[in-house]
Amino acid sequence: KQEVTQIPAALSxxxxxxxxxNCSFTDSAIYNLQWFRQxxxxxxxxxxxxxxxxREQTSGRLNASLDKSSGRSTLYIAxxxxxxxxxxxxxxYTNAGKSTFGDGTTLTVKP
Amino acid sequence: xxxxxxxxxxxxxxxxxxxKIECRSLDFQATTMFWYRQFPxxxxxxxxxxxxxxxxxxEQGVEKDKFLINHASLTLSTLTVTSAHPEDSxxxxxxxxxxxxxxxxxxxxxxxxxx
Numbered sequence: 001k002q003e004v005t006q007i008p009a010a011l012s013x014x015x016x017x018x019x020x021x022n023c024s025f026t027d028s029a030i031y032n033l034q035w036f037r038q039x040x041x042x043x044x045x046x047x048x049x050x051x052x053x054x055r056e057q058t059s060g061r062l063n064a065s066l067d068k069s070s071g072r073s074t075l076y077i078a079x080x081x082x083x084x085x086x087x088x089x090x091x092x093y094t095n096a097g098k099s100t101f102g103d104g105t106t107l108t109v110k111p
Numbered sequence: 112x113x114x115x116x117x118x119x120x121x122x123x124x125x126x127x128x129x130x131k132i133e134c135r136s137l138d139f140q141a142t143t144m145f146w147y148r149q150f151p152x153x154x155x156x157x158x159x160x161x162x163x164x165x166x167x168x169x170e171q172g173v174e175k176d177k178f179l180i181n182h183a184s185l186t187l188s189t190l191t192v193t194s195a196h197p198e199d200s201x202x203x204x205x206x207x208x209x210x211x212x213x214x215x216x217x218x219x220x221x222x223x224x225x226x
Contacts, residue, residue, distance in 0.1 A: 034215055043117065043204050044155075044217040089154070091215065099145070099206075099215060103154040 002027045004092055006102035013080055014110050021075040021105045023090035028068050031093045035064050035075050037086040038104070044089065048075070080109045114138060115207050117218025124195055125226055132190045132221045134205030139216075141207035144188040146180060149202045149220075161188045185210075195225040 003026045013019050023033070032051045036044040048057045048064040050073070056065040063076040073090060087104040094100070114137040124130050134144055142163050147155040159180050161167045167180035177199075179191040188207075192199055204220045 032213060036217070043219040044206075046214065046216060049214050093213065093215070098160070099157075101155050101157075 002030075002092060002094055002098070002100040004090060004100050004102040006088075006090060006105050008105060009103065010106045010108075012108040012110065015080060015082060017080050017109075018076070018078050019080055019107070021077070021088050021090075021107070023073040023075070023102055025071045025073075025092045025100070027092075027094065028071050029094060030068065033064075033066055033073050034091045034093065034099075035062075035073075036089045036091065038089060039086050047088075077107075080107075082109045082111050085109050115205065115216045115218045117205050117221055119221060120219060121222045121224075123224045123226065126196055127194055130192045130195055130223060132192075132203055132205070132223075134188045134190070134207065134218050136186045136207040136209075136216070139207075139209045139211065140185040141188075142185060142210045143208045144182055145206045145208075145215075146178070146188075146190050147204045147206070149204060151202075155204065158190075192223065195223070197225045199223065200225045 005024045007022045034049045035047040038044045050057050050066040061078040066073045085108050087106045089104045091099045091101045116135045118133045144161045146158045149155050158173045159167045159169045161180045161182040163182050169175045182188040205218045206215050
């Protein structure tokens with residue numbers, strides 16, 4: 001059974017700081033891994049998707065890496081802004097056709 | 112970008128009534144859609160996987176007779192909460208998987224409050 005763990009559960013940083021969110025998974029037989037952000041009371045917004053054959057994806061200030069063999073992914077946020085405050089979730093899509101979500105990291109960026 | 116429309120965004124109903132929530136993929140075909148519920152400050156919990164033209168697959172502990180799922184077309188899935196009770200009050204979110212690139216897209220969610 002796939003298990004996804006996100007560390008830390010919560011993170012508070014001053015504006016402008018670079019930060020890293022971690023996601024680990026137990027079964028490396030994945031199809032892809034996707035990072036999302038969730039704002040309070042709202043749905044999820046897709047940030048980056050990394051296929052199992054890829055090592056990283058970049059979009060603006062965001063960079064996501066994937067090390068399938070070690071079961072890890074990181075989301076790097078450069079020059080954080082208060083607008084980045086949200087809960088960040090990673091989801092692993094397995095070859096069995098299921099997505100398993102981590103519990104998320106709640107990020108607060110202080111002005 | 113791909114959009115998933117979920118409607119309604121908020122519903123308040125009396126105990127015992129049924130509530131239907133719609134999830135539509137607007138510009139892509141979704142052979143698979145997923146329904147989740149989320150309690151405050153908790154992670155998403157998968158309720159069921161809905162495949163177009165076939166019966167939904169429910170996760171353990173989810174009552175299929177209470178949460179009716181219909182996925183009649185490649186762009187529409189509905190979740191009906193039958194005989195709703197206050198304990199069904201929650202945030203319900205759907206997602207649709209793009210058949211072309213396997214990417215997941217989420218609806219904006221439905222906040223259900225049962226009085």
